[in-house]
Amino acid sequence: MSKKESTLLWFIIKKITLSLVLILAVIISLYLVARLLPGDPITVLYGEAPPSEELRRIIEEKMYLNKPLYMQVLVYLRNIFSGNWGKSIFTGEPILEIVCRALYNSIILAMFTIILTTIICFLLAYLEFICGSRVSPILSMVASATASIPTISWGAILMLVAVRLHLHIFSHITLPLLTLTIAGTGIFYKLLRNSLLYAYQQSFILLYKALGIGKGSLFLKLLRFVAPLFISATLYRLGLIIAGAIAVEALFAYPGMGKLFVDSLVSRDYPVLLGWSIATSILLITINTAIDIIHSLIDPRVYSHVFK
Amino acid sequence: MYLNKVEKRRSTIILIILALIASLTLLINPSPQEIYEVNPAQRLLPPSFSHPFGTDALGRDVFARLIVGTRISLVLSISSVLLAAIIGSISGVVAAIHGSFIKLVLSTVFEYLYIMPSIIIAFLLSIIISPGPHIVIIASTLFLLPLFFRVSLTAASMILTQPYIEAAYAIGASTFHIALNHVLRMYLPVLLVLIIYNIPQVIFYEVTLSFIGLGIQPPTPSLGVMIVEGVEYIQVAPHILEVTILLLFVIVFTLNILSEELEKSLETHSLSYL
Numbered sequence: 001m002s003k004k005e006s007t008l009l010w011f012i013i014k015k016i017t018l019s020l021v022l023i024l025a026v027i028i029s030l031y032l033v034a035r036l037l038p039g040d041p042i043t044v045l046y047g048e049a050p051p052s053e054e055l056r057r058i059i060e061e062k063m064y065l066n067k068p069l070y071m072q073v074l075v076y077l078r079n080i081f082s083g084n085w086g087k088s089i090f091t092g093e094p095i096l097e098i099v100c101r102a103l104y105n106s107i108i109l110a111m112f113t114i115i116l117t118t119i120i121c122f123l124l125a126y127l128e129f130i131c132g133s134r135v136s137p138i139l140s141m142v143a144s145a146t147a148s149i150p151t152i153s154w155g156a157i158l159m160l161v162a163v164r165l166h167l168h169i170f171s172h173i174t175l176p177l178l179t180l181t182i183a184g185t186g187i188f189y190k191l192l193r194n195s196l197l198y199a200y201q202q203s204f205i206l207l208y209k210a211l212g213i214g215k216g217s218l219f220l221k222l223l224r225f226v227a228p229l230f231i232s233a234t235l236y237r238l239g240l241i242i243a244g245a246i247a248v249e250a251l252f253a254y255p256g257m258g259k260l261f262v263d264s265l266v267s268r269d270y271p272v273l274l275g276w277s278i279a280t281s282i283l284l285i286t287i288n289t290a291i292d293i294i295h296s297l298i299d300p301r302v303y304s305h306v307f308k
Numbered sequence: 309m310y311l312n313k314v315e316k317r318r319s320t321i322i323l324i325i326l327a328l329i330a331s332l333t334l335l336i337n338p339s340p341q342e343i344y345e346v347n348p349a350q351r352l353l354p355p356s357f358s359h360p361f362g363t364d365a366l367g368r369d370v371f372a373r374l375i376v377g378t379r380i381s382l383v384l385s386i387s388s389v390l391l392a393a394i395i396g397s398i399s400g401v402v403a404a405i406h407g408s409f410i411k412l413v414l415s416t417v418f419e420y421l422y423i424m425p426s427i428i429i430a431f432l433l434s435i436i437i438s439p440g441p442h443i444v445i446i447a448s449t450l451f452l453l454p455l456f457f458r459v460s461l462t463a464a465s466m467i468l469t470q471p472y473i474e475a476a477y478a479i480g481a482s483t484f485h486i487a488l489n490h491v492l493r494m495y496l497p498v499l500l501v502l503i504i505y506n507i508p509q510v511i512f513y514e515v516t517l518s519f520i521g522l523g524i525q526p527p528t529p530s531l532g533v534m535i536v537e538g539v540e541y542i543q544v545a546p547h548i549l550e551v552t553i554l555l556l557f558v559i560v561f562t563l564n565i566l567s568e569e570l571e572k573s574l575e576t577h578s579l580s581y582l
Contacts, residue, residue, distance in 0.1 A: 018416065021416075022416070022420055022423060025420060026423060030428075033432055144561065144564050144568070145561065147560075147564065148508070148556075148557050148560040148561040149553060149556065149557050149560070150511070150512040150515050150516075150535075150556065151512070152515055152516065152519060152535065152539075153515075153535060153549075153553045153556065156535070156538070156539050156542060156549055156553070157553070159542065160542060160546060160549070163543065243425065246516060246519070246520060247515070247516045247520070250519065250520070251519075251539070261427070262520055265431065265520060265521075273428070273431070277424075277428045280425050281423045281424060284422070284423040284425075285423050288419070288422070288423070
């Protein structure tokens with residue numbers, strides 16, 4: 001194996017190990033915080049009518065509550081990694097199932113949003129690249145404007161429009177998708193535009209121009225140059241939408257992770273909240289690690305820089 | 309070149325005018341009665357001369373509430389951004405200067421903060437202490453800290469590779485002197501742009517917190533509270549939501565222009581890009 005490859009491999013191994021440690025730390029700290037909060041699990045389970053002494057002892061035995069705290073943590077970790085995430089207090093459904101269902105919906109929403117945003121951004125950037133200074137002030141003005149309204153307000157505006165025009169919305173995903181796309185396009189367009197401008201000042205562009213390359217293929221070369229940054233930003237946003245489109249999902253009652261969070265918050269369903277936080281954290285760590293690895297695969301300067 | 313100057317002057321003029329209008333609202337000090345007193349006879353009135361922005365569902369003047377709410381939101385967001393900037397950049401510079409072990413520890417801590425949903429932290433805090441401004445500040449500071457740490461770490465690492473740092477070490481300057489006078493001073497323009505860029509992010513974050521009931525608590529107005537109330541009455545009285553969103557838009561748009569212009573004139577692009 002060449003030196004370059006082994007450095008890359010070492011970089012990836014280090015990243016993955018670190019993320020596994022972080023996952024463990026997050027799960028343990030969440031469990032500890034949940035346990036150390038006022039109110040013991042048995043009271044939460046039984047509410048107003050406390051169980052008899054004997055029943056309480058049996059439950060304590062079953063839930064390992066009579067064991068020292070580190071044992072409880074270990075048991076909890078074992079349960080988490082063997083897929084036994086406990087049950088919701090209210091519906092009695094397995095938490096893993098609830099979370100997976102919500103995660104699936106959220107991932108679909110996030111994927112479509114990212115794809116739509118990227119397509120619009122590329123088209124707008126190409127338009128600006130072709131037409132030049134005639135459209136660029138308008139485009140950057142509109143981009144700044146759309147980025148100046150919080151996502152939730154865009155949702156409210158779209159809702160207002162849909163109500164006023166009596167629009168027939170054919171799918172429950174339409175409005176959240178539109179909201180997230182409109183709210184994200186401005187920032188992403190500006191990011192893409194700024195990095196394209198930076199790329200345009202590089203000397204390799206001069207070489208391509210001297211070679212007499214067409215405008216379309218020149219644009220593709222520029223895109224290749226800005227790809228690492230743009231892909232990182234896109235994946236970062238993917239994670240943010242999956243884990244954090246809380247207000248939008250709650251507003252449109254879209255059954256994803258955000259709505260799950262709000263619902264379990266309102267009904268004080270602590271086991272589900274715990275499961276939600278663990279799933280979200282694992283997801284964010286995975287995406288973060290994936291960003292680092294993909295970034296270093298596309299742009300080898302990243303890891304070589306790290307090891308200098 | 310000339311056109312460039314006109315462009316610059318135009319946005320500066322817009323900014324100055326907006327700042328003047330904003331400072332005029334300092335003259336208006338709504339009394340607590342105007343903000344809090346419930347007036348059932350005057351509920352959900354459309355905009356009129358006595359109530360410029362109409363009234364809300366409890367008959368309170370939307371204009372007065374917006375002025376106070378904007379102040380609260382701005383104070384909260386600016387203070388939490390500054391807090392995150394101070395803590396984040398100091399630890400970033402320390403990590404960059406000391407390298408290896410301290411860098412690994414600090415990076416792991418901030419990575420941990422980044423993946424631990426800050427909303428969960430806000431929720432846990434709201435169980436222990438009652439929800440309110442302090443929770444907004446703590447949650448948004450934790451939300452921003454990883455970003456400030458990461459940017460300052462990258463910027464400081466880049467600055468440390470410059471030849472003049474080596475020269476400073478050669479003269480015998482102390483590490484503290486170099487950190488303060490060379491690294492932090494070079495990094496300050498980036499930090500300034502980052503701070504102004506992130507004030508709107510915290511305002512947005514406060515809106516989300518209000519939406520799930522963990523933000524400022526309702527009788528007290530804030531931009532988030534006003535938006536949530538507006539969404540509630542979107543069918544009967546859309547003016548509450550419209551006015552609030554418009555105000556929010558103007559504030560955030562101004563801050564965005566400010567950070568863009570600062571970025572251009574301070575030429576931090578090459579630094580913040582990486």
